[in-house]
Amino acid sequence: MNDTIAAISTSLGIGAISIIRVSGKDSIKIVNKIFKGPNLEKVKTHTINYGYIVENEEIIDEVLVSVMKEPKTYTRENIIEINCHGGIATTNRILNLILKDNVRLAEPGEFTKRAFLNGRIDLTKSEAVMDLIESKTESARKLAINQLQGNTYQLIKLFRNKLKNLISSIEVNIDYPEYYDIEVITIEKIKKEVKKMKQELANIIEKSKNSKIIKTGIDTLIIGRPNVGKSSILNKLLGEEKAIVTDIAGTTRDLVEGQITLNNIALNIIDTAGIRKTDNKVEKIGVEKSLSLIEKADLVIVVLNGNELLSDEDKQILEKIEKKTTIIDINKNDLPQKINLNQLETYSHNIVSTNTNQLEGIDSLKNKIIEMFNLEKINIKDYNFLTNVRQITLAQNAYKKLGDVQKGIESNFPIDMIEIDLRACFDLLGEIIGETYSDEIIDNLFKNFCVGK
Ligand SMILES: Nc1nc2c(ncn2[C@@H]2O[C@H](COP(=O)(O)OP(=O)(O)OP(=O)(O)O)[C@@H](O)[C@H]2O)c(=O)[nH]1
Ligand SMILES: [Mg+2]
16 A cells, blocks of 8 residues: 555546646655646645646646645545546556656545545545446435445444443453442343343434435336336326337337436436247347246336226236236326226235326326335435445444344353344444454445546
8 A cells, every 4th residue: 555546536528627646755756756836845734736738848737736745645645646638648648657656546535545545535535436427316325425424333332332331241240240349240231231232223224225215216116017107107207208108009119318306305216128928039138037027126117008908918917917016007197987996905905097298197196106115204304314225234243242142141151142233233333433444344344436436
């Protein structure tokens, strides 16, 4: 970690400004060699300096260079940021010039990784940096900025402190049982504390389940037989004619995707090929694609034609999504209704009726989604919870450990064995914030970052 790294921090393309970031002990010295302007090694820290990037007297660009000296920097190392004119040629030329001088191209997320390894931010804050960059909705942004402010870190830290206190008092009792001035920790007290903590952790995990929806939205699949009006519903939800609609069964062959926001939560909608038995090669692939997406979807909207009786194909589709969160959309309600409503209740209680010709029922479809996913409640919540699978899985494992503690107490296990489980729980929670970590986990985590961050 002693080498100097550099990368383009802005996205590479045509734009007004590009930023090249350099971090490491020698970053200021190295950039100073190619900079015509004030001596960067002598200027004050946290200043912006006007000048030129030059190579053998040739002016490459007119730039502004920010100088940030350690330790009060993002990586806690010396950092230089060159604001040059945007565009591919200029930006690449300057980067290549820097890389010639014993500087290495930064790996994805390496600046943030250094910030973590140098103790400036914990793991949850590191993850929040990426979430913030990736957030597409106001809710996702809010969740990420709260985490970056340390809310998740505090949540876990406070919880761990309670565990630590319990572990210490158990240890004192084991080590110095003869002292009468220490508080005697009874099994009853441990039992009570663990029960309380387990409840608290369960609440955190439960609340955290919303984070997937806040961050990446609700993955919604529209499926059904051909010609029932799936593409028409997608178009009406999106408010644009994105998918082709015709009266020919089997119009949609490939997936058509679109996105809207409901209560600041993204609804990622996929319209699929109508499901039916077919010998047409292209359509067959489309049908297979439709079916393969069911498992990953957060919500499946099954569209039925209200003008027809429920067919065996409809039933087969409904059976496939039995375990999913489902809305049954009875479409074409402008036509005489022939569908057997009494048979639908066994498949889902969430039933709406639409008519895409007159835009009827689309609002009730949206409201149904808001109601099913509690979107109104999500928006008023405090947004302080765990925000990704890594964090939630660790918390779930910690929760299980507390269960083991309870079992140990019930089975009259010796106190030092109970303490081992409490310690394991403490360590698992430590992994969330990165107080305990393995190189492999860290490498995997930062690999998903973008270059330059
Ligand atoms: N009367 C009536 N016709 C509708 C309604 N919604 C769609 N249609 C018509 O039904 C036909 C099929 O609509 P699509 O939206 O293409 O149906 P689809 O389910 O996407 O069909 P495939 O892509 O073939 O699977 C078109 O002629 C639409 O105009 C509705 O609410 N009422
Ligand atoms: Mg279609």
